[in-house]
Ligand SMILES: NC(=O)C1=CN([C@@H]2O[C@H](COP(=O)(O)OP(=O)(O)OC[C@H]3O[C@@H](n4cnc5c(N)ncnc54)[C@H](O)[C@@H]3O)[C@@H](O)[C@H]2O)[C@@H](O)CC1
């Protein structure tokens with residue numbers, strides 16, 4: 144449901160609060176009216192997804208998310224459904240209190256949750272425990288309730304965001320609801336698109352509560368969902384020089400496969416020429432597997448220098464190793480001042496010898512590599528992927544692709560795009576090597592580092608989705624090569 148332009152825009156909780164305030168203060172729509180509209184949208188969503196549901200249970204927390212829940216319960220009761228409310232603790236004052244009072248006045252059934260209670264029977268559960276106000280891991284009682292709901296096997300509609308999922312970061316600090324459907328209000332919260340979100344959110348719908356477009360004007364946007372992109376067809380009179388020349392550097396002892404995948408991906412994404420600088424022992428295998436790759440054995444910087452002189456863009460790191468050979472090539476590549484994509488051991492070496500890039504550069508770390516580059520732990524990176532990606536981009540002066548579910552592409556100027564394509568089948572060896580080659584090929588064809596990283600991440604993820612139609616488990620990196628070629632002119636939403 145991203146038909147509207149502003150639904151591609153992603154917001155922080157603070158920004159969503161600013162939108163709420165604008166609706167209340169400037170448009171004169173009261174908080175309680177917004178809550179009513181939210182409940183109406185959520186109940187309509189429930190009916191759409193579960194038209195045969197006769198009995199529902201609504202789990203209400205202490206804040207306005209719980210307030211939405213009490214109103215949903217009222218709407219369901221009015222529609223003739225059997226409804227039970229399970230509340231965590233008293234709703235606070237304000238709109239949530241009003242909503243709870245209305246539910247109680249209607250004579251609705253309410254249970255107070257305690258550890259020994261059993262969950263009500265229902266066709267659908269509605270999760271209104273915590274929304275954007277979650278500010279820590281759910282406490283013991285809430286945590287047990289969430290785990291019991293998840294284990295019940297009953298489908299869950301999450302109100303605004305699955306309880307336990309942080310709307311800013313996509314991180315779950317403790318237990319979190321796994322929803323079949325999430326109905327979110329007013330704006331897309333950025334935490335619903337990266338990290339653990341994919342496991343929790345299920346199918347996502349957003350309702351703008353009938354608020355006019357002008358509401359979104361003037362409230363800054365934190366990030367954007369990656370959109371369909373088109374490279375367009377090749378010029379009819381193209382020659383191979385137009386496609387640029389990628390030089391891929393890597394493939395230490397035993398890792399020829401990594402540099403081959405990188406090189407092949409660059410070829411399949413339209414690089415005019417692809418050279419490989421690698422260990423001499425890899426040449427026979429590379430030449431017989433893919434004769435279009437121009438593989439050269441290099442012992443050290445001198446041989447690399449001649450290759451650098453002919454290249455447009457460097458792809459440094461797949462299978463490079465961190466030994467003396469890899470380090471010497473890495474240093475020569477970086478000192479050349481050429482545009483480059485840095486991955487794998489290229490990044491690990493950068494973590495050891497920090498520097499800031501002044502020429503177009505793209506870094507493609509997975510969370511572990513990002514952690515080394517930032518001097519943090521993997522868990523710290525995953526706890527706020529947005530902050531980590533932005534900090535890396537700023538610190539290294541490079542466009543950064545933070546890989547993982549919901550890959551982030553961060554620009555040193557603060558812009559950030561989120562890729563929601565891709566699938567868990569892509570969590571396998573060689574996928575990162577491909578991405579390096581894809582991005583390098585796009586830069587070689589004239590894209591800026593920012594465009595190459597965004598288009599490359601999207602292209603790679605879409606190719607993964609096409610390849611996964613035959614099954615996610617057992618998906619090989621090389622399965623993406625044909626789809627990469629097929630999608631090369633443009634890709635987007637199905
Ligand atoms: N006017 C508005 O701003 C609207 C808000 N709406 C709803 O309101 C929600 C936000 O409401 P609130 O800001 O009241 O926040 P929430 O209802 O998300 O939760 C806040 C409450 O939970 C407590 N809390 C937070 N984390 C906790 C934890 N880990 N363990 C135990 N308690 C915890 C807080 O102390 C507070 O009492 C939205 O997600 C949305 O569902 C909708 O009704 C639409 C309009």
Ligand SMILES: [K+]
Nearest residue numbers: 270273304306
């Ligand atoms: K919720």
